[in-house]
Amino acid sequence: MIDGADLTARRVNRRGLATRENMLEAALRALATGDPAAVSANRIAKEVGATWGAVKYQFGDIDGLWAAVLHRTAERRGSLPAANPAAPLRDRVAATIETMFTGLTARDSRAIESLRAALPRDRGELERLYPRTSAELSSWLGSWTAACEQAFADLDVDPDRVREVASFLPGAMRGIVSEQQLGTYSDLEAARRGLTNAIVAYLEGSRNP
Structure with missing residues (x-):
C-alpha cells in the first residue's frame, strides 16, 4: 500500500522530470535557430518560462545543462x-x-x-x-x-x-x-x-x- 508521503514524492518527481524535459527541449529549440544569443542560460530559462535558479536546480550549472543537451541528442x-x-x-x-x-x-x-x-x-x-x-x-x-x-x-x-x-x-x-x-x-x-x-x-x- 502506498502512503500519502510516497504518493506526493512520486508526483513531485514526475513534475521534476517533466520540467527537466521541457528545459532540454527549450534549449534545443533555441540553439537550432542559429541565433548566437541562444547560447545563454537566461535565454533558455526564458524560453521555458522559468528562472535561472530553476535551471540550476535541474542541471547544476551551465556546463551541466550543455552536457545534458548533448547527451539527449546522442x-x-x-x-x-x-x-x-x-x-x-x-x-x-x-x-x-x-x-x-x-x-x-x-x-x-x-x-x-x-x-x-x-x-x-x-x-x-x-x-x-x-x-x-x-x-x-x-x-x-x-x-x-x-x-x-x-x-x-x-x-x-x-x-x-x-x-x-x-x-x-x-x-x-x-x-x-x-x-x-x-x-x-x-x-x-x-x-x-x-x-x-x-x-x-x-x-x-x-x-x-
Whole structure:
C-alpha cells in the first residue's frame, strides 16, 4: 500500500522530470535557430518560462545543462545501419554517408553546431571551463569510431584506414550539408557519390590480393 508521503514524492518527481524535459527541449529549440544569443542560460530559462535558479536546480550549472543537451541528442541520434554480412563494401559506405547526411540536416544537429560554435576552441580551455560538456563531446568520438569499426569489421579492409575514414568523414559531411543549407549550384548527390567512390577505393586498396 502506498502512503500519502510516497504518493506526493512520486508526483513531485514526475513534475521534476517533466520540467527537466521541457528545459532540454527549450534549449534545443533555441540553439537550432542559429541565433548566437541562444547560447545563454537566461535565454533558455526564458524560453521555458522559468528562472535561472530553476535551471540550476535541474542541471547544476551551465556546463551541466550543455552536457545534458548533448547527451539527449546522442540518445536520439540514429545508429549506423547494421552491417549485413551479404552487403558489399560500396553499399555499406553509401548507407553510412546517407545516414550521416540525414542526421546532419535534423534540428538536433543544427542545435549542436550552434552550441559548439559558442564553446572554446582550445581543448584545454574547454575542459577547464566545461568539463562535463567536454567529456560528453569526447565520448562521441569513441562511439563513432567504434561504430565504424563494427560496420566494416567482417570485411578484409585495414582497420587503420577505417579509423582514418571515421576521423575525416564527419567534417566532410558537414561541408556537404553546409552547401545545401547555404544554397549551391553544386550537385550534392554527385558529391555524395564521389565521396562514396573515394572511400571505397581507399578501403579496397588495403585489401589483401
